[in-house]
Amino acid sequence: MAEPLNLLTDIEGVAVGHATDLALGSGVTAIVFDEPAIASGSVLGGAPGGRDTALLDPSMTVQTVDAFVLSGGSAFGLDAAGGVQSGLREIGRGFQVGSVRVPIVPQAILMDLLNGGNKDWGLHSPYREMGYEAFRAAAKGPFALGTIGSGTGATTATFKGGIGSASARTSTGHTVAALIAANALGSATIGEGPHFWAAPFEEGNEFGGLGMPPTFDNRMRLKGRNVTSTTIGVIVTDAVLTKAQAHRLSILAHDGLARAILPAHLPFDGDTIFSTATGAKPLSEPSDFMEICHLATLVTARAVARGVYEATALPNANAQIAWHDKFTSPAK
Template sequence: MTASLRNLLTDIEGVAVGHATDLVLGSGVTAIVFDKPVIASGSVLGGAPGGRDTALLDPSMTVETVDAFVLSGGSAFGLDAAGGVQAGLRQIGRGLTVGTTKVPIVPQAILMDLLNGGNKDWGRHSPYRDMGFQAFEAAKSGDFALGTVGAGTGATTATFKGGIGSASARTKAGHTVAALVAANALGSVTIGDSPHFWAAPFEREKEFGGLGMPATFDTDMRLKGINVTATTVGVVLTDAVLTKAQAHRLSILAHDGLARAVLPAHLPFDGDTMFAAATAKKPVTDVAELMEIFHLATLVTARAIARGVYEATALPVKSAQAAWQDRFGKD
């Protein structure tokens, strides 16, 4: 019997997700940990990205597998987080064998949340390495929280508080595809001043309010600032058997989902980055199956972004950006 979906990244077998959240700091870390190395790639389409070990994800590079992905707030300071996840993996003997040692492979993408009102006066060293280790230790294979948690803690968008969202789907052949995204866009996830989401055509089971599309469209550009960096970062996974080149294509299709959920996307001050991986649990028998996996990567990414904004709550700081729920949520 096919297991039912929880509409989370952990619907992919062999995947665990953990958050470290600091509401006073107004930032956090999310670790996506695999129970064994997975074929992985990724792509960057934003103009102001920040990442660690992202170059090795290029299909032409030698290393094909990763042990974990990390998403983090903190802008460039947040790049310390991968070291914490690496420490956790090393502690349990994980990593790429190089001679007599093992090196955990942990690509990371960061988002800009330094201007959200949280207390960033952390002293000499940033807290992100410790938060990375905390996120690793918190990683579990079942349900995990959405909204203002982990890498989505300090996320914002042009109109409402951003956050962590996730979504999953299954192909006709039984392959599972799922995404987890920290929505921190320079643009807007909602249409004009309405409660409607750009991703509404792809919504399932009222996962972000079930409001559908508005009667009329306001397509005027809404930005959270000029010369303010943002960045939506995420992961799309499948249990299918894919090559590294196919995983790279999966990440590009995820960017298509980002562009269907955020308007505008991939701006010069966004650092939009999508990772992709395949756990290789289920073979792909023909091209039609592969195409549907790519198609669903677009849809689950768009849904995850909308869900992250829908589930978010405002930070407990002065002048914090209001959440969608503050204006449109039910009492």
């Protein structure tokens, strides 16, 4: 068994690709599955944006997806799923409907239109082409974190947001992993200091190894009043799950957002988590699934913190500073 990378691609059969435009201050991330995967998801933020999210309800007919898309661009970014669909259609993937195949590609978007990037793109947004680019870039193994893909334009109340990922293995050998684009209205850090709310769950020094501060400042910190945000992501396991179980997995991942961001799930957040089971390893008893759910919470919290920790500021005037612009980490 390969050494874990602490990334979503620790799940066999999962590829991740990014498309990034630093001048635009935005990007797209595609999560592509080798085989159609049982999928669901849940939305707990008050201002979500998505495409084909209704079919993820456990009562709906289609059980599997071919890919997920995470994108910046707010509602403009919803074009990105079309680009990923094009790539999947090109290779013959999709849900069989008579003589044709329709790639199933749910998408969530985050709000990054006010981060200082150049959004004057003309008549049509660039997101469909960026979606295709992200699909073509999708690969197994290591992938970059921070200011890349759908995390390119992400921000939080205190520091630049970005793409984060983390993985864990259960006592019975199932793998659980998360990929999160941290773009919260609230804060992933405590008060004005360098410590992360997710610190109790940190593995090694994946986001600095600083632990918890001696005192806590729980006052609300917001990136702005009446500004939409949205933290979006994907939680994946290699277990055999039903669609209803995948839905429960997404809810537990939202618990991870609430442990890593204060406050989370606000009226102007659109917090959305997709969930997938690749079905490589059966469950042997009910406690297996409960441990997977437990770890889903932890890897999601860790992924949020890693997204902020790994981010760098955008190359434009008045861009939000990154965590490393203010603090020195023993791990870097």
